[in-house]
Amino acid sequence: MSDQAFVTLATNDSYAKGALVLGQSLRNHNTTKKLVVLVGPHLAEPCRKALASIFDEVFEVNVMDSGDAAHLALMKRPDLGVTFTKLHCWTLTQYSKCVFMDADTMVLSNIDELFEREELSAAPDPGWPDCFNSGVFVFIPSNETYEQLVTFCMDNGSFDGGDQGVLNSFFNTWATADISKHLPFIYNLSSIAIYSYLPAFKEYGQNAKVVHFLGKVKPWNYAYDAQRGEVRGHSMPPEQCQLHPDYLLKWWQVFARSVMPVLQKAYGDDPFNSG
Amino acid sequence: MSDQAFVTLATNDSYAKGALVLGQSLRNHNTTKKLVVLVGPHLAEPCRKALASIFDEVFEVNVMDSGDAAHLALMKRPDLGVTFTKLHCWTLTQYSKCVFMDADTMVLSNIDELFEREELSAAPDPGWPDCFNSGVFVFIPSNETYEQLVTFCMDNGSFDGGDQGVLNSFFNTWATADISKHLPFIYNLSSIAIYSYLPAFKEYGQNAKVVHFLGKVKPWNYAYDAQRGEVRGHSMPPEQCQLHPDYLLKWWQVFARSVMPVLQKAYGDDPFNSG
Ligand SMILES: O=c1ccn([C@@H]2O[C@H](COP(=O)(O)OP(=O)(O)O)[C@@H](O)[C@H]2O)c(=O)[nH]1
Ligand SMILES: O=c1ccn([C@@H]2O[C@H](COP(=O)(O)OP(=O)(O)O)[C@@H](O)[C@H]2O)c(=O)[nH]1
Ligand SMILES: [Mn+2]
Ligand SMILES: [Mn+2]
Numbered sequence: 001m002s003d004q005a006f007v008t009l010a011t012n013d014s015y016a017k018g019a020l021v022l023g024q025s026l027r028n029h030n031t032t033k034k035l036v037v038l039v040g041p042h043l044a045e046p047c048r049k050a051l052a053s054i055f056d057e058v059f060e061v062n063v064m065d066s067g068d069a070a071h072l073a074l075m076k077r078p079d080l081g082v083t084f085t086k087l088h089c090w091t092l093t094q095y096s097k098c099v100f101m102d103a104d105t106m107v108l109s110n111i112d113e114l115f116e117r118e119e120l121s122a123a124p125d126p127g128w129p130d131c132f133n134s135g136v137f138v139f140i141p142s143n144e145t146y147e148q149l150v151t152f153c154m155d156n157g158s159f160d161g162g163d164q165g166v167l168n169s170f171f172n173t174w175a176t177a178d179i180s181k182h183l184p185f186i187y188n189l190s191s192i193a194i195y196s197y198l199p200a201f202k203e204y205g206q207n208a209k210v211v212h213f214l215g216k217v218k219p220w221n222y223a224y225d226a227q228r229g230e231v232r233g234h235s236m237p238p239e240q241c242q243l244h245p246d247y248l249l250k251w252w253q254v255f256a257r258s259v260m261p262v263l264q265k266a267y268g269d270d271p272f273n274s275g
Numbered sequence: 276m277s278d279q280a281f282v283t284l285a286t287n288d289s290y291a292k293g294a295l296v297l298g299q300s301l302r303n304h305n306t307t308k309k310l311v312v313l314v315g316p317h318l319a320e321p322c323r324k325a326l327a328s329i330f331d332e333v334f335e336v337n338v339m340d341s342g343d344a345a346h347l348a349l350m351k352r353p354d355l356g357v358t359f360t361k362l363h364c365w366t367l368t369q370y371s372k373c374v375f376m377d378a379d380t381m382v383l384s385n386i387d388e389l390f391e392r393e394e395l396s397a398a399p400d401p402g403w404p405d406c407f408n409s410g411v412f413v414f415i416p417s418n419e420t421y422e423q424l425v426t427f428c429m430d431n432g433s434f435d436g437g438d439q440g441v442l443n444s445f446f447n448t449w450a451t452a453d454i455s456k457h458l459p460f461i462y463n464l465s466s467i468a469i470y471s472y473l474p475a476f477k478e479y480g481q482n483a484k485v486v487h488f489l490g491k492v493k494p495w496n497y498a499y500d501a502q503r504g505e506v507r508g509h510s511m512p513p514e515q516c517q518l519h520p521d522y523l524l525k526w527w528q529v530f531a532r533s534v535m536p537v538l539q540k541a542y543g544d545d546p547f548n549s550g
Contacts, residue, residue, distance in 0.1 A: 127472025128479070129399035130460040160474035179454040185405040196467065197402025199435035204405070 003096045004033045004115050005056075007089050010103050011040030011082055016047045017220045018103035018213075020259040021251055023054040028254070029110040034095070038088060050259075050266040061088045069150040080153065083163040087153070090139065090146035102135035104213040106251055111187065111209050114138055120171040121181040123188035125164070126196065130175040134164040135212045136188040190214040191243050211247045219243065219251040226256050278371045279308045279390050280331075282364050285378050286315030286357055291322045292495045293378035293488075295534040296526055298329040303529070304385040309370070313363060321541040328537050336363045344425040355428070358438040362428070365414065365421035377410035379488040381526055386462065386484050389413055395446040396456040398463035400439070401471065405450040409439040410487045411463040465489040466518050486522045494518065494526040501531050 006026055010016040016039070023035050035055040039048060041062040051058050063070050063084045070084045089100050099114050101107075114121070119140040122132035139145075149170055158165035168174070174181060185193070186204065190212045194201045213219055223232040231248050281301055285291040291314070298310050310330040314323060316337040326333050338345050338359045345359040364375050374389050376382075389396070394415040397407035414420075424445055433440035443449070449456060460468070461479065465487045469476045488494055498507040506523050 124399060124404035125472065125475075126401060126404055128460065128468050128475035129401055129404035130479070131472070131475055159478040160472075165474060165478075175457070175459065176454060179451060179457075182450070182454075184450065185403065192471065193403055196471075197400065197406070197435075199440060200400075200403035200406055203434040203440075204403070 002034060003094070005036045005092070005095045005098050006031065006033055007036045007038065007092065007098045007100050008103050008105075009038045009061075009082075009086055009089070009100075010043065010051070011085060012042065013044055013047050014218070014220055015103040016043060016051060017255065017259065017263075018105075018218065020050060020054055020262065021219075021254045022101060022103060022105055022107070023051070024254050024258045025107045027054065028258075029107055031110060031112055033099075033112060033115065036092065036095075036098075038085065040085060046263075046266040046268070050262045053262050053266070054259075059092070061085050063088070069147060069154070073150055073154040076154070077157070079161065080158065083153070083158060083161075083166060084150070086134075086163045087146065087149050087166070090141050090149060091143060092141040093143060095141050098139055098141060100134075100137050100139060101210070102212060102214075104218050105135055105188070105210055106213075106247070106254070107210050108250070109209050114183070114187065117183065118178075118181060120167070120174065121183050122174065123183040123185050126185075126190055126193040131164065131168045132171075132174050132182075133188050133190070133212070133214075134162075134167050135190075135214060136183065136210055137167070138183075186210070188212050191247070194244050195242050211244070211250075213243055213247075213251070215242075217243060219248055219255075222248065222252070224252040224256055229253075277309060278369070280311045280367070280370045280373050281306065281308055282311045282313065282367065282373045282375050283378050284313045284336075284357075284361055284364070284375075285318065285326070286360060287317065288319055288322050289493070289495055290378040291318060291326060292530065292534065292538075293380075293493065295325060295329055295537065296494075296529050297376060297378060297380055297382070298326070299529050299533045300382045302329065303533075304382055306385060306387055308374075308387060308390065311367065311370075311373075313360065315360060321538075321543070325534075325537045325541040328541070329534075334367070336360050338363070344422060344429070348425055348429040351429070352432070354436060355433065358428070358433060358436075358441060359425070361409075361438045362421065362424050362441070365416055365424060366418060367416040368418060370416050373414055373416060375409075375412050375414060376485070377487060377489075379493050380410055380463070380485055381488075381522070381529070382485050383525075384484050389458070389462065392458065393453075393456060395442070395449065396458050397449065398458040398460050401460075401465055401468040406439065406443045407446075407449050407457075408463050408465070408487070408489075409437075409442050410465075410489060411458065411485055412442070413458075461485070463487050466522070469519055470517050486519070486525075488518055488522075488526070490517075492518060494523055494530075497523065497527070499527040499531055504528075 010019040037055045117138045122137040125131045125133040189208045285294040312330045392413045397412040400406045400408040464483045
């Protein structure tokens with residue numbers, strides 16, 4: 001349906017790499033939905049061009065210029081910059097329903113069935129499972145909801161300093177009201193969960209539909225040896241970085257095969273850091 | 276109601292200490308339900324006597340002598356000994372409804388309202404949140420369910436080698452069928468969750484009703500200086516042991532004030548290791 005879209009967000013060139021892999025992974029699994037990426041004002045021009053070749057629409061969200069409530073809020077809480085940018089997805093009212101996905105997620109199969117769910121549907125967060133994780137959620141664009149969210153955020157702040165705190169406080173009946181708004185955890189499988197209960201991952205992990213590279217270290221912080229098809233380490237001690245090697249390799253395969261050529265074309269002779 | 280009970284399990288003297296603190300904490304918060312403890316055949320006599328002074332009933336569960344399906348199963352899978360002992364709680368058919376609680380849990384307020392819930396109600400596991408944690412659950416005793424559980428266990432084993440794996444495979448619609456069977460996470464708050472999403476703990480943790488000292492290190496592995504009212508360290512490196520100091524102190528306060536005297540009376544002049 002052309003009035004339904006997957007939406008992601010990239011405020012800088014690093015997260016843009018993630019968005020490109022996410023978009024490509026959705027294409028690889030033949031989504032019938034539109035692909036939309038929100039970008040920040042500082043994103044380099046060739047990077048936008050690359051995004052435009054995989055996504056149907058690239059929207060610039062410049063909260064500082066917006067003149068709406070978010071602008072006002074941001075002047076008081078500059079730390080919430082990315083959070084307000086993410087909330088802007090509610091203003092995409094040309095779509096009747098959307099699925100937001102963090103730029104550090106990747107799909108492993110077609111997930112168009114998520115559009116059968118209502119606002120606000122999301123998967124549990126493995127850290128505090130009565131909260132939903134805001135890396136994947138189903139929502140209904142609405143300027144009214146957007147204004148309410150921004151006002152709520154101004155009045156109450158965010159208990160975790162980010163969008164997940166705000167969204168959980170705003171949609172505060174998620175844990176108790178309606179089981180159909182609980183997306184199965186395999187729609188937002190984070191590496192953290194793999195290692196904290198490995199037997200469950202072995203039992204249920206083969207059904208994973210979306211992986212989420214949640215945490216400080218992201219796939220693009222690694223390097224990839226395309227000749228050997230191997231991911232190379234980065235500088236974090238292993239106990240602080242627990243990305244699953246199979247998923248990490250999958251991410252880099254998509255990047256090397258489909259995203260890298262797009263970026264090289266967009267950047268032409270400009271310097272471009274491959275990872 | 277006298278046909279409803281809290282049930283716990285202690286197969287050895289260490290877990291009996293936990294059971295005693297749990298039972299005492301339920302009494303301190305004026306439960307109107309019966310308190311039942313299942314004990315293994317190797318539990319020392321004075322230890323049973325101490326349990327009998329806090330619990331209404333002490334039942335010995337000797338799976339090896341039982342002659343039922345569990346006995347048969349255990350001969351093939353001796354590693355599942357404690358698991359089968361825990362499943363025995365379904366045979367307590369003199370009660371119409373029960374709440375099972377691990378011996379490493381402690382209540383912080385009255386939780387009799389849990390008896391309004393149906394079988395099988397439980398809180399999400401923070402490791403893999405589409406599984407419930409089997410440290411606290413509401414169930415309906417039934418010999419039929421018991422036989423089904425044991426047969427299921429014999430046929431399919433347990434994906435995690437314990438009762439949580441079996442129970443999640445058996446009650447396999449918990450994640451998707453009925454939100455009222457999702458106990459709020461504050462009824463089974465494990466230390467692991469505190470540290471993996473600290474802002475959520477700070478936001479919601481003050482409502483905690485049950486703490487669960489899940490993991491390798493248990494409160495009774497520490498020592499307590501009663502004079503100073505301080506918990507003393509144990510021998511594990513801090514990254515492997517993350518019990519919350521406030522809850523740990525609460526546990527030891529209950530132990531020192533109410534459980535220790537009971538144990539000293541029961542043991543008389545026999546040697547007894549205080550922790
Ligand atoms: O500097 C940033 C930080 C975050 N994001 C977007 O906000 C999402 C949430 O941040 P992140 O995934 O880093 O948080 P985590 O999932 O690790 O908690 C990202 O996936 C991006 O879509 C962004 O565009 N620029
Ligand atoms: O040797 C044992 C191990 C376990 N248990 C009982 O089984 C429960 C589950 O084990 P544990 O709490 O150690 O597992 P965890 O919650 O850490 O996964 C305990 O609380 C006890 O009630 C027991 O009686 N003896
Ligand atoms: Mn993320
Ligand atoms: Mn336990």
